[in-house]
Amino acid sequence: MxxxxxxxxxxxxxxxxxxxxxxxxxxxxxxxxxxxxxxxxxxxxxxxxxxxxxxxxxxxxxxxxxxxxxxxxxxSMDDLLNDITARGASPSTLRVGGVGPLTVELSARLPEIFPNVPVHVRTEYSPKLVTDLVRAGRLDLGTTMDYVDRDLPSDGPLAWAMLAVDPLHVALWEEHPMAEKPFIQLEDLAESPWALTPPDGTGWPECFYLACQRAGFSPQVPYRLYERSEIRDLIADRRAIAPCQADFDAGKGVVVRQLDGAPIQLRHLLVWRRDSTVHQASARIARLARELLNRGELKEAPTPTE
The missing domain is CATH 1.10.10.10 (Winged helix-like DNA-binding domain superfamily/Winged helix DNA-binding domain)
Known part of the structure; x- marks a missing residue:
């Protein structure tokens, strides 16, 4: 073969x-x-x-x-096909992809900037995949995430806009010894078992292990799961705790608390190619994306850290 x-x-x-x-x-x-x-x-x-x-x-x-x-x-093959397709043709659609709920909400507002241009949307689990699709010209615009400790590349065909920075939280069962505290020191969770999502290609879960190392311990990670509901069930059953975003479903049996000092920070990003149709409007798109994030009304959706 x-x-x-x-x-x-x-x-x-x-x-x-x-x-x-x-x-x-x-x-x-x-x-x-x-x-x-x-x-x-x-x-x-x-x-x-x-x-x-x-x-x-x-x-x-x-x-x-x-x-x-x-x-x-x-x-390389995608670049070749994209160049062939683009010869002598004007784009008739705007292809948007990303991770998390911002992708869908932003795509619904893009006709304000690109009237009469159909918007095609796709969501992915991996932020790295989104970036790769933008680099290859298969997406015109990407909403993605990474972590504050990582440097964004300043060369090459991609351009970036930083939209927001959010501290990661931790989800615990209601009776956990630390659950009554509004802010929790990461080192106080050293003895707890953790559930983590798979690698996302942009620094997760490496940034988590680095934060634990800085806090003076190596975490116990018996569970590696993708599904948000499965992680939540583990927490409710008192079998694990998990890093999460602030909007993690803190229903019956589960509470969400902020990590003191924000040892892990998630960065929301916009990415596009400098030679794409969106480049000239990138500042307007970024302002719109920040408006959506600051409003805090995005519909709940799985993300790489949840």
């Missing part, structure tokens, strides 16, 4: 979702069929590309090697 572009897209999708089940659903195929295809790809490259476990899949050392090169090949 020769490797094809569709095989490279498959392994990238597996890495981005961290789940055979979710990747199979995205590809409109069955889990057994995707597993069989992955096994054929692994035979072709000469070794396993992913570690399999109850919490999902994560790249092996060989997998990381292949993924870096696969993404490069796919981005």
């Amino acid at each position: 020769d490797l094809e572009l569709r095989h490279l897209r498959t392994i990238c999708l597996l890495a981005d979702t961290g789940s055979v089940t979710k990747a199979a659903a995205a590809l409109s195929t069955s889990q057994p069929a995707l597993t069989t295809q992955l096994q054929r790809i692994e035979r072709e490259v000469g070794g396993p590309l992913f570690h399999r476990g109850r919490s999902g899949v994560r790249p092996t050392e060989l997998g990381e090697f292949v993924l870096v090169r696969a993404r490069g090949v796919l981005l």
Whole structure:
């Protein structure tokens, strides 16, 4: 079997979702069929590309090697196709993608800036995937996230606007010893088990481990889950606590508290290509996005840290 572009897209999708089940659903195929295809790809490259476990899949050392090169090949091909499509043609649609509820809310307001231009919207789990899609010209505008400790690239085709910075909170069960405090020191949670979401490609969960290291402990992380509802159930059952955003569902049995000193800060970003149709209007778009975030009326939706 020769490797094809569709095989490279498959392994990238597996890495981005961290789940055979979710990747199979995205590809409109069955889990057994995707597993069989992955096994054929692994035979072709000469070794396993992913570690399999109850919490999902994560790249092996060989997998990381292949993924870096696969993404490069796919981005080059996307650039080629985008350049071919763009020759002599004016864009007839505005393609917007991102993570979290801001993506949908912002897309509904973009006709104020681009009247009579249809807006196509897609949401993703991985902020890195959103950035890659913008870089490849498959999205005109992206709403994404990263963490304050990371530097934004200042060269290359991408331009950025910082929209807001939010401190991460922690979700605990109601009877947790720290639950009565409005602000919690991260080091006071050193003995608690944690539930974390999979890597998002932009510094999560590395920034969490770094914050714990600065607080003087190594966290116990027996759970790695994607679904917000599953994490909430674990917390309510007193089996784990979890880092989260302030709007995490603090229903029956669960409370949300702010971490004292904001040891982990989430940064909301807008990203676009400097040569795209949105570049000239980027300042207006950024002001509109900040207005939506500051208003605090965005509909609840899963994000990489929840």
